Amino acid sequence: MNEIISNNWNFPTPIWFGLSRRLEIIEALNELSIVKPMIVTDPNFAENENFIEILAILEKNKIEFSVFSNLKGNPTGKNVTDGVAQFNSSKSDGIIIIGGGSSLDAGKAIAFMSKQREDLWFFEDVSDNWKQAVTDNLPQVIAMPTTSGTGSETGRASLIVDEADMTKKIIFHPSFLPDLVILDPELTLSLPPHLTAATGMDALAHCLEAYCARGFHPMADGIAIEGIKNVKDQLLTAYNEPKNIHARSKMLVTSSMGSTAFQKGLGAIHSLSHPINAVNDIHHGLSNAIFMPYVLNFNKDVIEDRIISLSKYLDLNKKSFDGFMEWILDLRSNLSIPHTLKELNVDFDFDLLSEMALKDPSTQPNPKDISLDQMKNLYINSYEGIL
Numbered sequence: 596m597n598e599i600i601s602n603n604w605n606f607p608t609p610i611w612f613g614l615s616r617r618l619e620i621i622e623a624l625n626e627l628s629i630v631k632p633m634i635v636t637d638p639n640f641a642e643n644e645n646f647i648e649i650l651a652i653l654e655k656n657k658i659e660f661s662v663f664s665n666l667k668g669n670p671t672g673k674n675v676t677d678g679v680a681q682f683n684s685s686k687s688d689g690i691i692i693i694g695g696g697s698s699l700d701a702g703k704a705i706a707f708m709s710k711q712r713e714d715l716w717f718f719e720d721v722s723d724n725w726k727q728a729v730t731d732n733l734p735q736v737i738a739m740p741t742t743s744g745t746g747s748e749t750g751r752a753s754l755i756v757d758e759a760d761m762t763k764k765i766i767f768h769p770s771f772l773p774d775l776v777i778l779d780p781e782l783t784l785s786l787p788p789h790l791t792a793a794t795g796m797d798a799l800a801h802c803l804e805a806y807c808a809r810g811f812h813p814m815a816d817g818i819a820i821e822g823i824k825n826v827k828d829q830l831l832t833a834y835n836e837p838k839n840i841h842a843r844s845k846m847l848v849t850s851s852m853g854s855t856a857f858q859k860g861l862g863a864i865h866s867l868s869h870p871i872n873a874v875n876d877i878h879h880g881l882s883n884a885i886f887m888p889y890v891l892n893f894n895k896d897v898i899e900d901r902i903i904s905l906s907k908y909l910d911l912n913k914k915s916f917d918g919f920m921e922w923i924l925d926l927r928s929n930l931s932i933p934h935t936l937k938e939l940n941v942d943f944d945f946d947l948l949s950e951m952a953l954k955d956p957s958t959q960p961n962p963k964d965i966s967l968d969q970m971k972n973l974y975i976n977s978y979e980g981i982l
Contacts, residue, residue, distance in 0.1 A: 599780065599844050607749060607855060612778040612848065614840070617739060620649055620691070621656050623775055627735040629689030631659050633682050635702035637694040638664045640741060645782055646693060661685040663705075669763065669872050669879070670701040671756045672715050678705035682734070689735045692773070693782075695794070696745030696879065699738055700753035703771045706734040716757060720767035720956055728768050738773035741782045743833070743846035744794025744880045746801060746854025748776045756873045763873035765956050778851065780844040788834055790880075792930035795830040795846055797880030799823065800864050800887060801853030806905065807898045808860035808960040815859035820908060822852040827909050827922070834930055860960025863890045863952075867973060870951035875941050884932045888923050889977045890961075893969070897962045920982075936978040945974045 601613025611619065624632065632653075640646055641664050653660055663678050682690070682705055692702035708715055710729045717724050738748035747753070752767040786794070802822035805815050825845045832842035867890070868882040891898075899916045906914040911922055924934075933939060949971040952958065958965060965973075976982070 599840060608772050608774065608776055610776045610778060610851070614781055615779065616777050617645060617649055617779040617782060618652065619777070620652055620737075621658070623737050623777060624658065624689070627689060627737065627774055629735055629737070631685075631687050632689045632691045632737075633685060633687035634660055634662045634691045634693060635666075635678065635698050635705065636662065636664050636692070637666060637698050637741070640664075640694050640698075643741075643785060645785075649693065660691075661687065666697050666701050667756075667876075668697055669754075669756050669876060670697045670704075671758050673758060674701050675704045675708055675715055675755060678702075679708050682706075682709050687734070689737070691737045691739065693739045693741060695740065695742035696747050696797075699740060699745060699747035700755065702738070703736060703747070703773065704753040704755055704766055706736045707768055707770055709734055715755065715766060716764065718766050718768060720752060720765040725768045728770070730770055733770055735775075736773040737775045737777065739777045739779065739782060740847065740850065742786055742790065742794045743783055743843070743850040744797035746798065746850040746852070748773055748778075748854070749851045750854040754869070754879075761874050762951055763869040776851070778847050780840055780847050783843050783847055784838055784840070786837070788837065789931070791834050791837065792932060793878050793880035793884060794850070795826060795833065795880075796884035796887070796927070796930065796932065798846065798850045798853045799826045799830070800880075800883035801857045801861070802826070802849070803887070804862040804864055805853070805856035805859045807894065807901060807962050808857075808862055809962055810859055810960065812859040815856045818852050819856040820905060822849045822856060823905065824909055825849040825852070830926070831929055861957040862961035863893065863958065863965060863970075863973065865957035866952040866955040866961065866965075866970070867977070869955050869957070870948040871943065874948065874951075875943065877939065877941070881932070884927055884930075885934070885936060886973070886977055887927075888920060888982060889973055891920060891923065892982050893965075893973060894961065894963045935980040936974070937980070943974070943978065945971050945978075948974060
């Protein structure tokens with residue numbers, strides 16, 4: 596696909612894909628009968644020319660709106676509470692999310708929580724509390740991702756930091772799935788190389804862990820495999836040639852594919868990442884990239900056959916587990932991803948982090964059982980570079 600073709604599809608939610616689809620924002624608002632949106636965006640995207648262009652379109656069409664951008668890179672419960680307060684005080688009736696993973700997670704949670712009687716943490720994905728949610732008249736949500744990593748635009752959950760215990764919690768409800776997604780690759784062209792690398796590795800982690808996770812879900816496996824191939828074919832091009840619209844387009848779609856695939860489950864890469872994202876404020880995609888080879892090595896005895904099959908599909912030079920590991924290590928190196936946690940120059944409390952990681956919901960689907968000591972060893976190996 597060298598020519599980027601606009602198209603609409605429904606999987607798992609209505610998606611408008613193609614160049615300049617952001618300019619169809621009025622049609623999107625009309626589609627969902629939104630007349631007074633609140634826009635949720637990243638603080639550093641508010642000055643972006645594409646964002647300004649979208650606001651100009653709204654103003655030209657006399658659409659009344661407010662903007663909420665008081666977000667951290669790893670959004671907190673307070674960010675969501677503040678967003679709900681602004682949504683209600685501005686008498687908004689829908690949400691447009693324009694941003695990366697933090698905006699997408701926060702915006703979805705704001706829309707959901709604007710109608711709830713319980714607090715945010717009641718809906719953590721550890722029980723069936725989601726069944727008690729208020730679902731009548733929830734605000735409609737339009738999601739326009741500006742990065743190619745989290746895939747939160749096709750997800751039924753948000754990752755929010757609970758400031759009380761500094762844990763990153765998965766807040767879940769089927770209604771978190773946005774009502775309309777606009778995938779416009781031009782929104783990702785200004786993404787700097789280090790974020791192209793980190794978010795691209797995040798998309799890879801989603802696809803790879805979904806493929807390796809426990810359970811039978813051939814639809815998720817198929818999407819994951821194709822997503823991994825897209826990463827192999829396009830991520831380095833997007834990194835080295837930031838204006839390459841073909842590579843940007845394939846990576847943007849891959850991001851949505853990764854989130855769709857991990858309905859099957861994730862694994863220890865994410866278990867290890869979530870605590871240091873919350874406690875140490877490390878970028879999620881970066882931490883996933885660092886942990887990836889160490890978790891692959893830990894899981895080797897139960898995933899080797901699957902990785903060999905994947906290596907053949909990817910047509911790697913060495914169609915083996917070791918060949919796949921070489922590809923991962925080379926990819927990280929070419930993207931200037933640190934090989935170890937030590938290179939981040941951050942102090943880590945591995946005892947605390949290990950306990951948090953073991954309790955993380957991503958631990959259970961990992962293809963291999965993990966003890967507390969093994970979780971700590973994964974942190975230490977990732978810090979020291981022991982494979």
